[in-house]
Amino acid sequence: MPFHGDLVSRIELWDQPTYYLGNTFTGAYDAAFYHRVEYFLEDWYYLLPDHWRNPMRINVLGVHVDKANSWHMYGRAIDFASISMLDSNGGNRFTAFECAVDTWGTKRDFNIDRRRYWAAVAAINYRSADVLHYLYNAEHRNHVHMDNGRSGTATTTTFNSGSPVLVKTVQACLTYIWASPSRSTASGGRRPTAGCAPT
Numbered sequence: 652m653p654f655h656g657d658l659v660s661r662i663e664l665w666d667q668p669t670y671y672l673g674n675t676f677t678g679a680y681d682a683a684f685y686h687r688v689e690y691f692l693e694d695w696y697y698l699l700p701d702h703w704r705n706p707m708r709i710n711v712l713g714v715h716v717d718k719a720n721s722w723h724m725y726g727r728a729i730d731f732a733s734i735s736m737l738d739s740n741g742g743n744r745f746t747a748f749e750c751a752v753d754t755w756g757t758k759r760d761f762n763i764d765r766r767r768y769w770a771a772v773a774a775i776n777y778r779s780a781d782v783l784h785y786l787y788n789a790e791h792r793n794h795v796h797m798d799n800g801r802s803g804t805a806t807t808t809t810f811n812s813g814s815p816v817l818v819k820t821v822q823a824c825l826t827y828i829w830a831s832p833s834r835s836t837a838s839g840g841r842r843p844t845a846g847c848a849p850t
């Protein structure tokens with residue numbers, strides 16, 4: 652019996668195929684975590700513009716890895732590299748969520764890449780308490796890490812001001828999605844009025 656318990660093997664998430672470096676990827680997931688990832692994808696899809704269509708291509712850098720001191724060991728973490736979708740206006744495939752921050756601005760406007768990134772990070776965070784990104788450390792400049800180590804089987808999460816990375820996430824969302832200095836909202840600055848819908 653493996654020490655991480657039973658894991659489920661999947662080649663897709665929410666019926667959207669997963670890839671690793673261009674090849675079909677089979678991930679080994681903890682069952683409850685697998686459903687959290689699917690919830691994120693479904694949430695996010697329905698917040699996106701109508702012409703952003705499935706099938707997605709979900710590029711990952713890993714799910715279950717036998718590595719100590721990591722939720723990856725338990726199949727309760729995933730590293731996203733990017734997610735592409737189809738644009739029904741013309742049929743082109745494009746990157747809806749680019750986690751390699753050093754490539755931002757190479758295919759389109761830098762600010763668009765950044766805004767889409769933070770919108771997706773916010774959607775992930777709603778379903779999983781721990782999301783690590785490039786403001787967490789340099790190791791996360793090429794992927795976004797999601798795990799449910801703290802949030803467990805909870806279907807949604809809440810803001811925790813004691814989490815430095817979560818504070819950075821909220822500040823970045825306010826700044827880069829709504830172009831709102833994060834300290835000004837209480838004094839009449841622009842307030843977020845809609846969900847994390849990037850354009």
Ligand SMILES: [Zn+2]
Pocket residue numbers: 723728729730796797
């Ligand atoms: Zn990771």
